[in-house]
Amino acid sequence: MPVVDAVLSAFSTLVHPLQLLVAWLLAGFHHLGAAAGLDPAGGPAWALAIVGLVVVVRLALVPLVVVQVRALRGVQAIQPELRRLRDRYVGRTDAASRQALQREQAELMRTSGANPLLGCLPALVQAPVLFALFATVQGLSRHEPVGALTGALVRQADAATVLGAPLSGVLWGSGHGPTIAVTAAMIVLMGLTQLVTQRITATRNTSPASLEGNPLARQQQTVLLWVLPVLVAVPGLHVPVGVLLYWLTSTVWSLGQQLVVLRVLPNPGSAADRARTERLARRAARG
Template structure:
């Protein structure tokens, strides 16, 4: 079973190794030391950037799926209350069928929110096994044995990239760097989840909501997972993990600031920023999609209704205009209807 799993990861390992080697060649061409730890560390960071750019479409789907799940939470609670206390197989099957029908009608997919993480896991495992192979001087694909030996001996702040906390406890540089990276990983994950809960959660969701409870659990659980598992990973893997966490934090900050969830605190802050910006330009912006522009009324149409055009508020009276007022009559052209001839 393990051999079969490794055979599935091997093509991904070849891709990971190829990307790392290409970045290593790029930084070496820019004058960096080919044997240096910073060169290989930047190669791993470049690998993260490539992977996260590829995953952006999946991240967009994840955001849409999460917002779709928030929208249908009230309907889901109604279905759950309907079958509350009913443990017979028929009732459970009926509840599942109604849930699936709700997902189809709303166009949501609960698995879509986990898809980017699931697709990134094989890449993470491929990098883990690739760096473990580097520790023994074993290359793969474009990462030859000679390059693997370079990466194995490369150090970052005095700690080898292939070293682990438990494997090199006697090395203070490895221990200090590992602990520092684990703390940064946990902090970045906590900040990302905290800002998601504080600003990008709909005000209609209370603490009893299952989705809100899940977010709260992830807020404290994921940093603990990083702290426990991080001591077993090579520094190169921790660097990959830290970089992708920082990317996620920045990406989440951008989404919350520019594309907040409906009804959230972030949406109110976005509307307030737009209103202030419009006010500085002298074109007040409505804080609501349906209300007229702030500071101005809508111009009445012929039937007395508003047609969305701003009203001129100056004290000068508007003179009525006639279509034929300034029209010049050419020789041989009959006058306009209702006009007078001289």
């Protein structure tokens, strides 16, 4: 479709500077792997480069993650007030009442500092990085140099394999046994990691007060718990092995990050918050 192609072309032009940065980081970590004794033409050196890219990107996102966690805490904290506010307008369907409810909800959000949109920041920022990596890995099979990834490095990367699967290989329509096995395994691992992360969030980091009398919130939890892993897995059928490795590593990072959040910044009233309070009390008693 001409319109879609034009949009993708425009987006590719916008993320080209980011693609140059991705290429520079990949080349840099690849050189580190080679200096450490890994075969420069082997899969482990390039896998290390992709994992290194994940670490750099996710460390850069830590400040945004802190903003995200605090924003989501604020949203959960005001759920009882939002519920009482909506209860006041139950049965009032006229335009004036709807507008008044929207104004009061917006004012409550503003005064409390809660902003659900901030919860999407890390994912939105990371999306162009994924696209830049996708374009870079996709260009390997065409031997297209990008910035620090010279023609020689691109040919090396194209010949490199992860457990027998080339970095530019994809599951859908591949017909190549190792590629199918490796990509399928990574997709399953991503889905399971997502499921565990969402399960931990739902059971350990959700305040009962935010769910009480709020069937929509419970429904959203169920959707996130079971549907999100599927939505993550489906695009993986068409994603190169190198990008899947980035995605899987980033998903594992998210699980570890959530475990840290549970200990450091749990939602007030959640099971994790109670565990943190008890932990601090025991530490104070010993001190």
